[in-house]
Amino acid sequence: MSKEETYINDLIDFLSIPSISTDAAYEAEVRKGAEWLASDLRNSRMENVEIMETDGHPVVYADWLHQPDKPVFLVYGHYDVQPADSVELWTSAPFHPEIRDGKLFARGATDDKGQVLIHVKAIASLMEEDGELPVNIKLCLEGEEEIASPSLVPFVKEHRDKLACDAVLISDTPMIDEETPAIVTGLRGALAFEMEVSTAATDLHSGAYGGAVPNAAHHLVKVLDSFHDESGRVNVEGFYEGVPEVTDELREEMARIPFHEEALKGELGLTSLYGEEGYTPLEQIGLRPTLEFNGITSGYQGAGVKTVIPKVATAKVSCRLTGEQDPSHVFEKIREHVEATAPAGASVTLDKQIEAKAVTVDAGNEYIQKAGKAYEQFYKNRTLYPKEGGSIPIVEVFRNELGAEPVLMGFGLQSENMHAPDEHFHLSNFKRGIQTVKAYYKSFQED
Numbered sequence: 033m034s035k036e037e038t039y040i041n042d043l044i045d046f047l048s049i050p051s052i053s054t055d056a057a058y059e060a061e062v063r064k065g066a067e068w069l070a071s072d073l074r075n076s077r078m079e080n081v082e083i084m085e086t087d088g089h090p091v092v093y094a095d096w097l098h099q100p101d102k103p104v105f106l107v108y109g110h111y112d113v114q115p116a117d118s119v120e121l122w123t124s125a126p127f128h129p130e131i132r133d134g135k136l137f138a139r140g141a142t143d144d145k146g147q148v149l150i151h152v153k154a155i156a157s158l159m160e161e162d163g164e165l166p167v168n169i170k171l172c173l174e175g176e177e178e179i180a181s182p183s184l185v186p187f188v189k190e191h192r193d194k195l196a197c198d199a200v201l202i203s204d205t206p207m208i209d210e211e212t213p214a215i216v217t218g219l220r221g222a223l224a225f226e227m228e229v230s231t232a233a234t235d236l237h238s239g240a241y242g243g244a245v246p247n248a249a250h251h252l253v254k255v256l257d258s259f260h261d262e263s264g265r266v267n268v269e270g271f272y273e274g275v276p277e278v279t280d281e282l283r284e285e286m287a288r289i290p291f292h293e294e295a296l297k298g299e300l301g302l303t304s305l306y307g308e309e310g311y312t313p314l315e316q317i318g319l320r321p322t323l324e325f326n327g328i329t330s331g332y333q334g335a336g337v338k339t340v341i342p343k344v345a346t347a348k349v350s351c352r353l354t355g356e357q358d359p360s361h362v363f364e365k366i367r368e369h370v371e372a373t374a375p376a377g378a379s380v381t382l383d384k385q386i387e388a389k390a391v392t393v394d395a396g397n398e399y400i401q402k403a404g405k406a407y408e409q410f411y412k413n414r415t416l417y418p419k420e421g422g423s424i425p426i427v428e429v430f431r432n433e434l435g436a437e438p439v440l441m442g443f444g445l446q447s448e449n450m451h452a453p454d455e456h457f458h459l460s461n462f463k464r465g466i467q468t469v470k471a472y473y474k475s476f477q478e479d
Contacts (some may be wrong), residue, residue, distance in 0.1 A: 035157065035160070036463060039149070039153045039156075039462075039466070040136070040459065040462070042072065042153070043129075043136065043145070043146060043149050043195050043214055043462065044136070044138075045068070045127045046065075046068055046069075046072075046145050046149060047129045047136070047138035047139070047140055047141060047145055047146075047387035048127055048128065048129060048138075049061055049064050049065045049068060050113070050114075050116075050127045050139070050386075051064065051065030051066075051111055051112050051113055051124075051140070051175065052112070052113055052114070052115050052178075053088075053089055053112035053175055053176050053178050053179050054114070054115055054178055054179055055115060059089075059114050062089045062111075062112055062175045062187060063089070063090065065111045065112070065175065066089070066090045066092050066111060066173075066175055067083065067391060068150075069111055069152070069173055070082070070083050070092050070094075072149075072152055073092070073094040073152060073171065074094075076152055076153075076155050076156035076159060077096075077155075077156070077159040078095065078096055078155060078171070079094065079095055079096055079097075080093070080094060080095050081093070081094040082094070084186050084187070084191075086176075086183035086184070086186075087182075087183050087186075088175070088176050088182060089112065089174070089175030089176050089183070090173075090175060090182040091172060091173065091174050091183075091184065091187055092111070092171065092172075092173040093170070093171060093172060093173075093174070093194070094170070094171045095168075095169065095170040095171070096155075096165050096168065096169050097168045097169075097170075097457075098164065098165075098168070099164075099165065099166065099167055099168050100204065101170065102166065102167045102168055102476055102477075103167055103197075103199060103399075103476060104167070104168040104169075104170065104196070104197040104198050104199075105167055105168065105170070105197060105198070105199055105200075105201050105473075106153045106169075106170045106171070106172055106195055106197035106199070106200045106201065106430070106434070106436065107167050107169060107170070107171045107172070107173075107200075107201045107202075108143050108171075108172050108173070108174075108201070108202050108426065108430065109147060109148035109151065109171075109172055109173050109174075109203060109204060110144050110148070110173065110174050110175065110176070110177035110178070110204070111142035111144075111145060111148060111174070111175055111200065112174070112175045112176060112177055112178050112179075113139050113141065113143070113145065113178065114140075114143070114178050114354070114450075114451045115139075116139045116453075118453065119453075121453035121454070122137075122453045122454055123137065123453075123454055124137055126138060126453075126455075127139060129141070131459070134458065134459055134460060135448075135457065135458055135459065136456060136457050136459055136462070137454055137455070137456040138455065138456075139455055140455070141193070141448070141455050141456050141457035142444040142445070142448040142449075142450055142455060142456065142457040143204065143444065143450040143451065143455065144177070144203070144204045145455035146443075146444075146462055147204060147442065147443055147444060147457075147465070148173060148203070149275040149462075150203060150443060150462060150465035150466050150469055151201070151469055152171075153466050154465075154467075154469035154470045154473070155169065156395045157205075157466060157470060158291050158470055158473065161254075165436070165473065166473045166474050166476060166477045167473050170194075170195065170197060172188075172195060174187075174277070174426075177204075177426075180385075180386045180425065181426050183329075184429070185424055185426070185429050187246075187466065188426075188429055188430065188433050188434070189433055192433055192434065193333060195432060195434060197436045197449050198399075198436060198437070199399040199436055199437045199438070199439050200427070200434070200436045200437070200438045200439065201429075201439050201441060202424065202427065202432045202439065202440050202441065202442075203441055203442050203443055203444075203465070204424060204439060204440075204442060204444075205420055205422075205424075205440045205441075205442030205444070206420075206442050206444045206445055206446045207442060207445060207461070208289065208290060208413075208416055208418070209290070209442065209445070210445065210458065210460070211411055211412040211413050211463070212290065212411065212412075212413040212416060213291065213404075213407035213408070213411045213413070213416070213468075214252070214395075214415065214416045214418050214442065215395070215400055215407075215415060215416075215417055215439065215440055215441055215442075216417075216418060216419070216420040216440035216442065217392065217394075217395045217400070217402055217417045217418070217419060217440075218318060218319075218351040218390070218391065218392045218393065218418075218420060219390060219391045219419075219420050219422065219423055219424055219440070220313055220318075220321070220353055220354055220390050220420070220421055220422065220423055221352070221353035221354070221357060221359055221387075221388050221389045221390035221391075221423060221425075221428075222350065222351070222352060222353065222359070222386055222387065222388045222423035222425060223310055223350065223351040223353060223359040223362055223363055223384070223386065223387050223388075224326075224348070224349070224350040224351070224384075224385050224386035224387075225348075225349055225350075225363065225366075225382050225383055225384045225385055225458075226346060226347070226348050226349070226382070226383045226385065227252070227255070227346065227347045227349055227370065227381070227382050227383075228250045228344060228345070228346045228380070228381050228382060228383070229251050229252040229344070229345045229346070229374070229375055229378050230248060230343060230344050230378070230379045230380075230381075231245070231246040231247065231248045231251065231343055231344075231378055231379070232245060232246070232341075232343045233343065234343055235331075235340040235341065235342055235343050236340065236341040236343070237253040237339070237340065237341075237417070238339040238340060239339065241341060244340060245341060245377075246375065246376070246377030246378060247341050247342065248330060248341075248342045248343055248344050248345040248378070249330040249331055249342050249345045250375075251345070251374065251375045251377070251378040252328070252330060252345035252346070252347060254338075254373070254375055255324040255370055255374055255375075255378075256325060256328075256347060257374050258369070258373045258429070259323055259369075260323070263308065263309040263310075264306065264307055264308040264309055265308050265309070266321070266322075266323045267369075268323070268365055268366055268369045269365060269367075269368070269369065270362075270365040271321070271323070271363070271365055271366070272357075273354075273357065273361065273363060274355050274356035274357040274358065274361075275320070275321055275354050275355050275357060276319075276354065276356075278311065278315060278319050278320075282315075282319060283312075283315065284319060284420070285417075286312070286314045286315055286319065286418075287314075288416065289314055289416055289418050291312075291313065291314050291390040293305065294467065296313070296391035297333065297471045299447070307320075308320055311388035313409045314418075316421075317421035318418060318419030318420065318421055319354060319419060320350060320354060321352055321353050321354050321357060322351060322352045322428070323349065323350075323351045323366075324349070324350050324351070324352075325348070325349055326344070326348040326349065326350050327347065327348040328346070328347045328348075329345070329346050329347075330342045330344065330345030330346065331345070339391075350386075351370050352421060352423065353390050353420075354390050355390060355391070355392075356390075357389070357390065358389070359387035359388065359389065360387060363384055363387070364383070366382070368384055368416075370382065372389065372474045386425070387425075388423055388425030388428055389428050390423075390428075391424075391427045391428050391431065391438065393438055393440070394418040397437055399437050399439050400417075400437075400439055401473055402472060402475045402476070403415075403439050403441050404417075405427065405475065406468050406469075406471040406472035406475060407441075407468055409467075409468070409471050410464045410471070411468075412466050420440070424440075427440075441468075441469075441472075443461045443462070443464075443465040444457065444461070445458065445461070
C-alpha cells in the first residue's frame with residue numbers, strides 16, 4: 033500500500049469516530065477522537081504528545097523543537113464535529129466514510145478532520161523522508177470548536193509560554209474553487225444571543241382571550257422586524273460604530289475574487305439574493321456587518337391545530353462584525369433598541385452566548401506570502417487573499433495572547449456541505465494539501 037493510500041485510510045479511521053461536542057452523550061467519543069489523534073502524532077514522530085485536560089473536552093498537544101534558527105509554527109485545528117442530523121438526508125451513513133467520485137463523504141470530512149490530518153500527515157511525510165522537520169512545530173488541537181471553544185481561551189492564557197510561536201497555522205477556511213487557492217486575510221467578528229419575549233403567566237385560549245391580551249409571538253415578530261430598515265441596513269442606533277469605510281481599494285481587492293451571481297443562485301436554489309443596498313454580494317459577506325435570525329420558536333408546534341395565544345416566544349440572533357466593532361458595545365446597543373421597541377405588555381430578556389472581535393491580517397507579511405507561493409506549486413491558479421464572512425473566535429485570542437501572526441491556509445471548498453448532510457472532502461485537496469504544507473515548511477530552509 034502506498035503512503036498516500038495509508039494516509040487516506042487513516043483519515044477514514046479518524047472520521048469513523050462520532051466526536052460530536054454539542055451532545056454530552058458523545059463525551060466518550062470526543063475523548064476517543066483525542067486519543068486517536070495523540071496516537072497518530074506519536075506515530076508521526078512528534079514529541080511531548082499530551083492529552084491535556086480542560087473544564088470541557090481535552091486539548092491534544094505535541095511539538096518538535098530542534099531548529100533553533102528557524103521559526104516556530106503553532107498548528108491549530110479541531111477534532112470535534114457537528115451533529116449529523118438529519119441522518120435520513122445523507123446518501124451514506126455519516127460516520128461510515130465512503131469514497132464516491134474522488135470525494136470522501138463523512139461528518140467532519142472537511143470541517144475539520146480532513147484539514148487537520150493534512151498537517152499531521154505532512155509532518156509524518158517530512159519525518160519519513162528527512163528524519164527531521166525544516167522548522168519548529170507545535171500542535172494545539174481542540175475538541176470544542178463547534179461549541180465556540182469555551183475551554184480553549186483559558187487554556188491558551190494558562191499555557192501561553194507552552195504555546196509561544198511566531199505564526200499560527202490554521203486550515204479551517206475555504207479555497208475559491210478546486211484550482212484557486214485562498215488565504216483568508218479577514219474574518220468577521222461574532223455576537224450571538226437568545227431573546228425571549230414573555231407576556232401572560234400561561235398560554236391562553238384564543239377564543240376566550242383572543243384580541244384582548246398581548247401575544248408573545250406577535251410581539252417578538254414586531255421587535256425582530258424593527259432590526260432592519262427597507263434597504264437591508266441594521267436599524268439599531270450605534271450598531272455601525274467602528275465599521276470601516278469600504279474604500280475604492282477594498283472594492284478593487286474584492287472584485288478580483290471570482291463571483292458568478294447566477295451560478296450561486298442556482299447552487300443555493302434561490303431566485304434572488306438579498307443584502308444591504310449599495311454593496312456587492314462579496315462586499316456584503318466580507319466587508320459589512322450583519323444581524324441575522326437563526327431560529328424562532330413560539331406556541332404550539334405539534335400536529336394539527338391548537339388554538340392558543342403563546343405566553344413565550346424566543347429567537348436566536350447572531351451578528352457578524354467588522355473592523356473595530358466591539359461585540360459587547362453592539363450587544364448593549366441592541367439591548368437599548370429592544371427596550372425602546374418592545375410593545376406594551378411584553379417582557380424581553382437577552383442572553384448573550386458568543387462574542388468575538390473581527391480579525392484583519394496583512395497579506396504582505398512573510399508568513400502569508402510564502403504560503404501563497406507554496407500553494408502555487410500544486411494548483412493551477414494564483415493564490416487569492418479574500419475576506420471571509422465567517423468567524424473563528426480563537427484567532428483573535430491567539431494574536432492577543434501569543435503575539436503571533438495567523439496564517440489561514442484552508443483546503444476546503446464552500447460546496448463541501450460543512451454542517452449539512454453529505455459533508456465531504458475532495459481527496460485531491462487532501463493529497464495536494466499535504467504537499468503544499470510540506471513545501472511551505474521547506475521554504476523556510478532557504479532563509
